[in-house]
Amino acid sequence: MNILVLVKEVPDMTKVKFDCERGVVDRSSAESEINPFDINALQTAVNIKNQFGATVSVLTMGPPKAEKSLRDAYARGADEGILLTDKKFGGADTCATAMTLSSAVKYLGNFDLIVCGEKSVDGDTAQVGAEVAEFLDIPHAYYVDKIIDTNSEHITVETEEICGSKQIRKMKMPALIGVTKNINFPKLPTVNRKLKSMLIDVKKISLEDLSLYISEESTGFKGSPTKVSKIEIPRAIKRESLIIRDDYNTFKEIIQNKTKGARR
Known part of the structure; x- marks a missing residue:
């Protein structure tokens, strides 16, 4: 069985900044990592590999x-x-991304x-995987939290x-599944595998390689029907609070003061 895992590199969302004028995430403002949900997808594939080959x-x-x-x-x-790398892939929305991946x-x-x-933690659309399946014309199931067989x-x-x-779906291969974080607990990489990972050759694919399947007009910013017009970061709201001590007289005094203020 040959399994393909789709992953996305995302910025650390606790540190990333937003370019509000351009309506994009400033990915250079934070370190990148594998999208957390995609780590569960990878672990799912590795578990199938270990169990069935x-x-x-x-x-x-x-x-x-x-x-x-x-x-x-x-x-x-x-x-x-x-x-999959090419400057012409830049600026792709979910549709253009799915078209390029497929x-x-x-x-x-x-x-x-x-x-x-x-889904990815930076876009949070939960659209790309299903769109890839549609472009490939294969069955798919989303929000999968268990593989039965x-x-x-x-x-x-x-x-x-x-x-x-809950829904149980039996699909004919080839198929696509989008998994939740509940499907497994990802394992940490071993030191041996980490050392080996530094020596592997990573295969690269450009737009020219895909010329039989997609045109420049269907990928990247050119092929994206969705445009972000504006990004707004919500203002922090300061909330008033009361500290109620376990003292009846103190509590009674607070309530009386509040009541007097309301009457005024």
Whole structure:
């Protein structure tokens, strides 16, 4: 079985700054890391590999420095890393990103299962994985928190509870699943795998490589129907509070003062 994991490199959201004038995230303002939900996706693929036997490839779209995240993915159990990188991919919205990723999947070929996280912490749209499946015309299930069974022909999954109900889906391969953080507990990479990750060759794919599957007008900023017109950071709201001590007389005095103030 060949498994492809889609990962995204995201900035540390506790430190990142926003460029409000341009309506974009200033990714240079914070260190980058693998999107937390995608680490669960990677662990899902590695678990299937360990249980049934499989080859796990990891694909990300980003600048050359995103190679760092692919090495981290290798350290966590992947067999190879693939970097989809070209300046013309820049500025892509979810639609253009999914179109580009699906074109790369067609270029690479021969994947039985595609796994991704349910969403990214910087965009929070939960759209890309499902859009990739639609562009590839393959079945997909989202918000998967359990894999019931899998083999070379089918995969059966259970989704998290939505509106009081869970859903069990059996899909024919190839298929795509978007997993939640509840599906597993990601393992830390071993020192040995970390050392090996520094020596691996990361395969790179450019727009020219994908010329049979996508045009420049369908990717990056040019191929993005969604445009962010404005970003506003909410102002901090100062809230008034009372400290109530375990003293009846003190509590009574506070209430009386509040009542007097209201009467005035």
